[in-house]
Amino acid sequence: MLVEIRDKALGGKRLGRDEGRWLLSEAPLLEVGALANEVRFARIPDKVVTFVIDSNPNYTNVCVTDCQFCAFYRKPGDPEAYTLTVEEVLAKVESAAARGATTVLLQGGHNPVLPLDYYTTLVRETRRRFPQVTPHFFTASEIQTIAQVSRLTVGGVLDRLWEAGQRTLPGGGAEVLSERVRTRIAPKKGGPSAWLEVHREAHRRGFKSTATMMYGHVEQPDDLLDHLDAIRELQDEWGGFTAFVPWSFKPGNTLLERWIKQVKGPNTYLRMLAVARVYLDNFPHIQASWFSEGKPTGQIALHFGADDWGGTLFEENVHKAAAYVNTITVEEITALIREVGFTPAQRTTTYEILKTW
Amino acid sequence: MHFSDRDLAPVWEKVQARERLSREDGLRLFETDDFLGVGRMADHVKSRREGDRVYFVINRYISPTNVCVLSCTFCGFARKKGEEGAFEYTLEDIVGMVSEEVREVHIVGGHHPDWPFEYYERVIAALRAARPEVQIKAFTAAEIDYFWRRWKIEPKEALARLKAAGLQTMPGGGAEIFSPRVAKLLHYTGKADAERWCEIHSIAHSLGIKTNATMLYGHIETFAERVDHLLRLREQQDASAGFLTFIPLPYQVGTTRVVPRPTPPTDKLRTTAVARLLLDNFPHVEAYWVLLGEATASVALHFGADDVNGTLEDERVQHMAGAQTPAGLAREQLCRMIRDAGKVPVERDALYNVLQVWN
Numbered sequence: 001m002l003v004e005i006r007d008k009a010l011g012g013k014r015l016g017r018d019e020g021r022w023l024l025s026e027a028p029l030l031e032v033g034a035l036a037n038e039v040r041f042a043r044i045p046d047k048v049v050t051f052v053i054d055s056n057p058n059y060t061n062v063c064v065t066d067c068q069f070c071a072f073y074r075k076p077g078d079p080e081a082y083t084l085t086v087e088e089v090l091a092k093v094e095s096a097a098a099r100g101a102t103t104v105l106l107q108g109g110h111n112p113v114l115p116l117d118y119y120t121t122l123v124r125e126t127r128r129r130f131p132q133v134t135p136h137f138f139t140a141s142e143i144q145t146i147a148q149v150s151r152l153t154v155g156g157v158l159d160r161l162w163e164a165g166q167r168t169l170p171g172g173g174a175e176v177l178s179e180r181v182r183t184r185i186a187p188k189k190g191g192p193s194a195w196l197e198v199h200r201e202a203h204r205r206g207f208k209s210t211a212t213m214m215y216g217h218v219e220q221p222d223d224l225l226d227h228l229d230a231i232r233e234l235q236d237e238w239g240g241f242t243a244f245v246p247w248s249f250k251p252g253n254t255l256l257e258r259w260i261k262q263v264k265g266p267n268t269y270l271r272m273l274a275v276a277r278v279y280l281d282n283f284p285h286i287q288a289s290w291f292s293e294g295k296p297t298g299q300i301a302l303h304f305g306a307d308d309w310g311g312t313l314f315e316e317n318v319h320k321a322a323a324y325v326n327t328i329t330v331e332e333i334t335a336l337i338r339e340v341g342f343t344p345a346q347r348t349t350t351y352e353i354l355k356t357w
Numbered sequence: 358m359h360f361s362d363r364d365l366a367p368v369w370e371k372v373q374a375r376e377r378l379s380r381e382d383g384l385r386l387f388e389t390d391d392f393l394g395v396g397r398m399a400d401h402v403k404s405r406r407e408g409d410r411v412y413f414v415i416n417r418y419i420s421p422t423n424v425c426v427l428s429c430t431f432c433g434f435a436r437k438k439g440e441e442g443a444f445e446y447t448l449e450d451i452v453g454m455v456s457e458e459v460r461e462v463h464i465v466g467g468h469h470p471d472w473p474f475e476y477y478e479r480v481i482a483a484l485r486a487a488r489p490e491v492q493i494k495a496f497t498a499a500e501i502d503y504f505w506r507r508w509k510i511e512p513k514e515a516l517a518r519l520k521a522a523g524l525q526t527m528p529g530g531g532a533e534i535f536s537p538r539v540a541k542l543l544h545y546t547g548k549a550d551a552e553r554w555c556e557i558h559s560i561a562h563s564l565g566i567k568t569n570a571t572m573l574y575g576h577i578e579t580f581a582e583r584v585d586h587l588l589r590l591r592e593q594q595d596a597s598a599g600f601l602t603f604i605p606l607p608y609q610v611g612t613t614r615v616v617p618r619p620t621p622p623t624d625k626l627r628t629t630a631v632a633r634l635l636l637d638n639f640p641h642v643e644a645y646w647v648l649l650g651e652a653t654a655s656v657a658l659h660f661g662a663d664d665v666n667g668t669l670e671d672e673r674v675q676h677m678a679g680a681q682t683p684a685g686l687a688r689e690q691l692c693r694m695i696r697d698a699g700k701v702p703v704e705r706d707a708l709y710n711v712l713q714v715w716n
Binding site for chain 1 (some may be wrong): 396397618622650655693696
């Protein structure tokens with residue numbers, strides 16, 4: 001099986017579902033890693049690993065969607081619920097910009113009281129006041145919420161955000177793009193088509209976005225294949241995805257916690273990244289997440305097909321709510337990348353290289 | 358097997374044919390860019406020897422004292438007598454440290470200026486009397502050598518007396534890097550050198566005492582010095598055949614700061630793999646989770662390691678040097694670390710008798 005898969009992958013032929021399933025569940029881990037590494041260097045020959053200086057603030061934790069895996073949200077009226085004003089959010093953007101950030105990934109709960117104008121003002125003012133910062137704002141499910149609240153179509157909301165100056169969307173909220181899994185862990189978020197539709201409409205308009213995956217809860221290998229198939233097909237349509245970013249579920253303080261027998265660790269993560277690199281033949285970049293998997297695993301992942309280190313994440317609150325904390329500096333990032341044999345390069349939100357170390 | 362570095366192909370030929378690897382092969386394994394190629398060969402050897410089994414032990418580390426006459430540059434553990442943070446445990450303290458479930462105690466301490474050899478004998482005898490079912494692994498070759506330097510007790514006599522008191526196996530510490538160059542630079546010339554270290558292990562083996570071996574790496578040593586260290590151990594094992602496990606020890610930066618940063622996880626994985634490939638006569642190679650970190654130790658189970666050490670209810674030596682892993686992982690956590698790698702956890706005792714398979 002391995003020989004045929006290698007021939008196909010390096011010969012530019014697309015892998016099928018059975019091959020994907022074998023790689024996900026049976027292939028020896030280091031064989032998958034070595035193949036992913038070959039594919040990575042065939043596609044990106046330079047021994048360069050990119051990273052972005054960014055921050056992930058949140059504008060509200062108010063949410064009506066009650067996802068089982070989320071420790072961050074609060075229902076409307078909860079004493080711990082908060083919603084920041086436009087100026088408060090812009091102060092966070094300003095502090096990120098002051099530390100050299102070129103990307104601010106802003107996301108929040110699904111707060112039904114915020115009007116469209118709130119979101120477009122955030123984009124417009126970020127562009128106006130901090131032109132060096134790319135507003136990488138609002139995941140697919142937030143766009144849907146905005147559409148419902150403002151009685152526009154998803155496309156209509158995206159048009160307004162585009163007019164305000166937004167050009168990229170973060171890929172969060174995909175979880176696992178399988179009917180079965182989303183019904184179980186995020187029943188009010190809609191099936192996979194909900195997330196896919198927002199990204200399709202975005203790509204059609206010229207937005208770039210990332211695709212994420214949060215695994216390690218109730219999914220089976222076929223659910224993961226559903227996910228990979230779905231984003232690979234969508235990528236064939238418009239080519240709007242810049243990168244695939246998987247991470248493992250952090251069960252702390254969530255409703256799903258008591259159902260989790262074994263948290264998925266580094267071996268599962270390395271396999272997921274490597275399979276993604278081989279299977280997602282139309283994705284330019286695969287991101288290693290030092291943040292969610294730990295720095296050593298992030299470093300090892302650079303030898304398992306990943307070519308991007310993610311960001312500095314100056315501010316992060318969602319994992320923190322699940323009792324998971326990790327921090328880093330630019331100096332540390334460059335040292336960590338270099339010591340495992342790669343040249344660090346700072347990139348933009350859309351993976352253009354700004355500076356090579 | 359396909360290698361991105363073609364120069365690994367001849368090494369792979371030898372590995373498949375179970376031929377012994379040379380010094381040049383060892384250097385190539387450290388120098389090649391094909392880090393996963395090295396790992397895949399080691400994984401092949403590990404699987405051929407042990408299948409999916411990965412061993413662990415419920416154990417307790419005890420340091421009777423951190424008072425030490427030496428001043429090794431890499432050590433964040435040792436204190437001078439009377440210095441702040443120095444400790445000296447009594448027999449009662451030591452016996453009281455061994456909880457119900459423990460199957461192995463691991464005793465390593467400083468080179469104390471005053472404690473007579475008889476005190477160490479009494480420590481072993483007291484543990485033996487209090488907990489006859491617990492296996493006792495105690496005293497590095499460096500300590501045995503120190504009993505000679507300090508009290509003029511020949512290693513053979515010391516080991517025979519300790520064995521009579523109840524000692525069953527010897528840990529592999531104190532080997533550092535078998536390089537006079539490094540020993541001089543890091544000020545450990547005052548302890549057993551390669552010849553002496555190997556001689557003492559050889560004596561232990563002749564007395565029927567199984568031992569482990571280590572290598573402290575990731576500081577100022579060269580790849581050639583690592584390879585020579587491993588080959589010296591392989592030679593010794595050919596001669597005396599009493600080594601159970603090789604444990605590579607990545608240097609912990611902590612407060613001693615011989616180098617500014619710890620060696621990266623890829624080097625820890627590679628070193629584990631090279632050890633598995635070069636040490637063809639060692640039954641086991643360990644991924645010591647306290648020093649590797651849980652994640653890297655778990656991944657190392659695909660790079661030739663078949664053991665993760667144990668629950669280690671206390672490990673002052675490394676913790677005082679800043680190892681940042683939670684002390685005393687419970688059995689369940691060790692099993693998780695092993696299962697994440699898709700391997701089968703096997704609980705063992707110090708002599709690798711299987712106590713239970715945790716399927």
